[in-house]
Amino acid sequence: MKRNVYIFNPGPAVLPETVLESTSKAVLNFAGTNISIMEISHRSKEFDGLTNDTAERLRRIMDIPDSYKILFLQGGASLQFAMVPINLLGPDKVADYIDTGRWSTNAIKEAKKIGKVNIAASSKDQNYTRIPSPSEIKLSVDAAYCHITSNNTIYGTQWQTFPDSGESPLVADMSSDILSRKIKVSDFGIIYAGAQKNMGPSGVTVVIIRQDLANKAPEDTPTMLNYSTHVEKNSMFNTPPVLAIFAVHEVLKWIEDAGGIEKIEETNNKKAAAIYEILDSSDFYSGTAEPASRSKMNIPFRLPSEKLEQEFLSNATNQGFVGLKGHRSVGGIRASMYNALPLEGAERLAEFMLDFEKKHK
Numbered sequence: 001m002k003r004n005v006y007i008f009n010p011g012p013a014v015l016p017e018t019v020l021e022s023t024s025k026a027v028l029n030f031a032g033t034n035i036s037i038m039e040i041s042h043r044s045k046e047f048d049g050l051t052n053d054t055a056e057r058l059r060r061i062m063d064i065p066d067s068y069k070i071l072f073l074q075g076g077a078s079l080q081f082a083m084v085p086i087n088l089l090g091p092d093k094v095a096d097y098i099d100t101g102r103w104s105t106n107a108i109k110e111a112k113k114i115g116k117v118n119i120a121a122s123s124k125d126q127n128y129t130r131i132p133s134p135s136e137i138k139l140s141v142d143a144a145y146c147h148i149t150s151n152n153t154i155y156g157t158q159w160q161t162f163p164d165s166g167e168s169p170l171v172a173d174m175s176s177d178i179l180s181r182k183i184k185v186s187d188f189g190i191i192y193a194g195a196q197k198n199m200g201p202s203g204v205t206v207v208i209i210r211q212d213l214a215n216k217a218p219e220d221t222p223t224m225l226n227y228s229t230h231v232e233k234n235s236m237f238n239t240p241p242v243l244a245i246f247a248v249h250e251v252l253k254w255i256e257d258a259g260g261i262e263k264i265e266e267t268n269n270k271k272a273a274a275i276y277e278i279l280d281s282s283d284f285y286s287g288t289a290e291p292a293s294r295s296k297m298n299i300p301f302r303l304p305s306e307k308l309e310q311e312f313l314s315n316a317t318n319q320g321f322v323g324l325k326g327h328r329s330v331g332g333i334r335a336s337m338y339n340a341l342p343l344e345g346a347e348r349l350a351e352f353m354l355d356f357e358k359k360h361k
């Protein structure tokens with residue numbers, strides 16, 4: 001299987017071809033059982049083995065300490081916006097949130113329904129083109145936790161060094177950059193991510209939670225919204241998204257076969273550099289994020305006019321570059337270059353950009 005398109009979709013996003021192949025095989029016949037992955041019991045030993053192996057691989061790849069549990073939940077990152085405060089924020093507590101864009105804002109909205117929120121810093125005034133610097137962050141005394149969005153998918157900004165939240169646990173929405181770079185899991189209390197950007201298809205959300213934080217929900221918390229339910233039942237309290245978990249397993253296998261996070265990060269750096277070099281050396285293209293806050297996953301940029309942007313997009317589509325339209329709230333172009341986009345995809349896009357500039361300057 002060799003595709004003639006490069007997929008720059010922001011999410012759901014590109015997946016490795018080997019993952020598409022092995023998943024389609026498992027749809028017909030999972031692990032030699034003659035049963036489809038969609039037909040097999042989630043209580044079977046085959047599926048149980050798969051879930052455990054998926055968690056083990058993630059633990060190895062991210063070097064997750066034993067004191068953390070790995071959960072496979074549903075409801076997307078958006079449900080975590082509610083589950084985090086439901087579990088950790090009592091009505092008399094305050095949570096710090098750093099507002100770096102649309103997804104942070106959505107998380108803040110949910111938390112406010114549960115308890116008190118302190119906006120510890122925000123880059124809203126600068127249209128979210130940057131990540132606040134440490135000196136701007138005003139944390140509360142004794143906060144239940146501090147919440148950040150590690151990569152801002154829409155605005156193309158990314159935390160380069162994570163803030164120090166002191167005694168209160170750091171909670172991170174890593175939906176759009178999990179597994180893209182080396183991070184130290186023990187710096188965080190909770191990491192969560194919808195799978196559909198860097199980890200697999202939509203339908204499963206990975207939650208990495210320090211065990212002591214899983215038992216903090218009030219007694220009357222609905223069962224499905226309590227982290228302890230899923231910790232106790234090893235993500236099998238109810239029927240898990242079996243097909244999505246299978247695909248995540250295959251993505252993790254692909255990462256390990258590729259040489260792990262170090263190799264993935266190295267390639268991501270090269271991919272991002274190929275595009276940023278053009279933005280920095282051109283007066284035709286202009287990047288919208290501040291250089292010190294730039295994302296390696298999502299690169300938004302503008303052309304001199306909206307008319308040229310339209311033409312850029314339609315030429316790009318004709319040449320097999322898919323999904324480059326910027327988010328409807330900000331316009332322009334956005335190149336989302338998640339792990340599974342090959343280096344060649346970024347290099348071809350860079351050539352296309354230079355060529356387009358030459359013809360339209």
Ligand SMILES: *Cc1c(COP(=O)(O)O)cnc(C)c1O
Pocket residue numbers: 011075076077078079103149151152153173174175176194195197
């Ligand atoms: C896409 C995205 C979300 C939304 O995820 P769902 O799984 O659709 O709820 C949340 N946060 C970030 C950073 C995202 O990129």
